[in-house]
Each structure stands twice: as structure tokens, then as C-alpha cells.
Amino acid sequence: MGELSHESRLGVPHRCWAEVDLSAIRHNARVAQSMCADTSPSVLAIVKADAYGHGAVAVSRALQQESCVFAFGVANVREAIELREAGIDRPVYVLGAALPAERELLVAHGFIAAVSNQEEADHFSKLAVERNKLAKVQIVVDTGMGRMGVLPDQLLALAQSAAALPGIEIDSVSSHLPSADEDSAFTELQIEGYRRILSQLNSAGVKIPRSHIANSAGTMDYPVANGECVRAGLMLYGSAPIPSFQARLKPALAWKARVGLVRDLPVGHGINYGRTYITTRPTVAATISAGYADGYPRHLSGQGTDVLIHGQRFPVLGRITMDQIVADVTDIEQRLVPGTEVVLLGQQGDTILTAAELAEKAGTIPWEIFTGISKRVARIAH
Numbered sequence: 001m002g003e004l005s006h007e008s009r010l011g012v013p014h015r016c017w018a019e020v021d022l023s024a025i026r027h028n029a030r031v032a033q034s035m036c037a038d039t040s041p042s043v044l045a046i047v048k049a050d051a052y053g054h055g056a057v058a059v060s061r062a063l064q065q066e067s068c069v070f071a072f073g074v075a076n077v078r079e080a081i082e083l084r085e086a087g088i089d090r091p092v093y094v095l096g097a098a099l100p101a102e103r104e105l106l107v108a109h110g111f112i113a114a115v116s117n118q119e120e121a122d123h124f125s126k127l128a129v130e131r132n133k134l135a136k137v138q139i140v141v142d143t144g145m146g147r148m149g150v151l152p153d154q155l156l157a158l159a160q161s162a163a164a165l166p167g168i169e170i171d172s173v174s175s176h177l178p179s180a181d182e183d184s185a186f187t188e189l190q191i192e193g194y195r196r197i198l199s200q201l202n203s204a205g206v207k208i209p210r211s212h213i214a215n216s217a218g219t220m221d222y223p224v225a226n227g228e229c230v231r232a233g234l235m236l237y238g239s240a241p242i243p244s245f246q247a248r249l250k251p252a253l254a255w256k257a258r259v260g261l262v263r264d265l266p267v268g269h270g271i272n273y274g275r276t277y278i279t280t281r282p283t284v285a286a287t288i289s290a291g292y293a294d295g296y297p298r299h300l301s302g303q304g305t306d307v308l309i310h311g312q313r314f315p316v317l318g319r320i321t322m323d324q325i326v327a328d329v330t331d332i333e334q335r336l337v338p339g340t341e342v343v344l345l346g347q348q349g350d351t352i353l354t355a356a357e358l359a360e361k362a363g364t365i366p367w368e369i370f371t372g373i374s375k376r377v378a379r380i381a382h
């Protein structure tokens, strides 16, 4: 890893940066494919929110080299256009509900739009006909998520009507699992119900080329049926929402900062805002170039969080401030020098700090840890 570009444009080392291992993400995509019933390409790679903070362009270019990734999924049309402008030519699903003013852009670019109701279907049809284009749509059915989609008893009517509209091409029918990592009894019933209504569509003669319901947790913990594809997000980045699957994935991101100062503090000295930590022994304190403005959660304050230096854990003392955190490095053998690398999240030597660990201590979820890594943090993909 020594040959990465660790310098900013100013010719000095980054203060806080994230190294993204693209081969790990490709590996994780193949793991997702291996969990599908089909050998045909079945991974719809979710790269919304800048690929969960990993860099959507670099990640998508890498994943496009994997034949198992047949398409990409993003949250909105702006993210979809970013992929196209970067030369990504596989299909792109826009997963969120398009605002009326955005729909024309989806049609113009040929992105696959999520449709929840007749009004959206009619509008996409009208826009497509006016532009002599085909509007590709995935019809979303709400089997329990409660944020998008048509209710199950109205799916057949919507699908039949959409299929008959000029300019509409039905790409797929999809649904979403709200509790795949929390409530298996509900999730099993939900998946069963979803497959039942798909077969009703089939019996009614509505042709649905694709279907998908599983997110990462669904992909891991429930059998994916023949002909279904999976919308894999978190697992691509090497974080398993179902802990027993963690060993099969390769974490892709290492979030790093540097020691800025090494200082000797006497007993009884307060550290950082609010003086929530008072030294109880003569303490060697390392001031580190990261804070909540980098996305390192302020909620980690006082939660016994560690950072890694030279492959060893050291506790963070006091509150997380905007730009600088302080770690207790009293127990390190050799005195640290300023500029030394510090790992906030990731592996160093044999020790690993996972997104799940940080998330738990911060009272949140790995998704929010990754997507919270801010713009100030340089991304170095390799």
C-alpha cells in the first residue's frame, strides 16, 4: 500500500483519508452472486450515496469488470447521470421515487424508474411518447416496507395497465425487506407473499422479465429464488448485516488520519470540550487529525472507542471535536512521532476496527458510518 498517492495536491500528506480496495468490492460482488440460485448475472450493485462513501465512479468502473453485476442502483437521477458521464454503460436503476420534474431526465437517459402508482405510470408514458422513447420502469410493490410501491392487491391492475400504456417497458417488479436482519418470521412471510403475487401476475399473462426483493441481509439469510436478482449494497463494501456472514466478505475501506502532536499531560488534566475525561495517571496523549467534520461520529464521545496505531488499539479520550481527537498512547513502547498513521476504521496488522463496531458504539448502523464520511476525507481507490 506504500505506493498509493498519499499526498494532496499541495504536495503534503493527507490529514484524513480513506483507502478503498476495489478488488475487495469485486470479491464481495462475486460472493453475492454465489448466493443466488441462478448462474446468470444476478447482482444489481447498489452504488447510491457515492457507493456508500467509497466513491461511486471508481467502484462502478471496478464492478463493471465483473460479469455478475448486470446493473447498478442509485437513489436519484443526479447519481445516475454521474455514472453515465463516467462511462458506465450497464443499466441503471433509480431506486427512489422520481420527482415530477426529474422524470423527463430519467426517460431521456433510459434509466429504470421506480413506479408506485398509476399517476407515475401515465406520466412516464406521456413523456416517452412525446420524445419517441421507451420509459423503462420497475413496478414497486409494498409488501411491508411502507415507503414506496403499490399495495399487493392493486399490483395486478397497475401492472396490466402499465403494460398496455404506450412507451412503457416493464423491466421488473420489485419489493423491499424492512426487517431482513431483525425479524425472520415476518421476512419469510413477506417473501412468500411476494412470490405468490408474482405467480399471480404470471398466471394473468403479464410478462415480468425480472424480479428482485433481497437487500444484503435478504441475500445472505434467505434463499434467493430462480430468476430473482439481488440488490446488494452494504455487503459489497465488506460489511455483513448478518454477523455470521462477515468472514466471507472482505472489508473494502480503511479510514485513516495522522498523529499531529504527542504531549505529556499530568494527572488531573481535562481533555477536550466539556472536560468529560480527566487524566488519572501521567498520560501521553496523541492529538489526531480527524473529527466529526470528517464524519467521525461525535456520538462516539465517551463510548470507549479505539483507534489503531502500529497495529495496536488505543482509547479515544474525551469528546470527539470537529477536527481533532485525542488518544491515550501512554502504553506504546516507542514514543510516537507526528505524522504517524492512525486507523479510525479498518485493519492494521492483525487488528481490525469494523464499521459494525464503530456503529454500535456510536448508536447507529454501518450504513450511516460509511455514508457519513465527509467530503473533506480524500478517497484513494486502488
Ligand SMILES: *Cc1c(COP(=O)(O)O)cnc(C)c1O
Pocket: 046, 048, 095, 176, 214, 215, 216, 217, 231, 232, 233, 234, 235, 241
Ligand atoms: C439501499 C437499498 C438497497 C441496498 O440495501 P443494503 O442493505 O445496503 O444491501 C436495496 N434496495 C433498495 C430499494 C435500497 O434503497
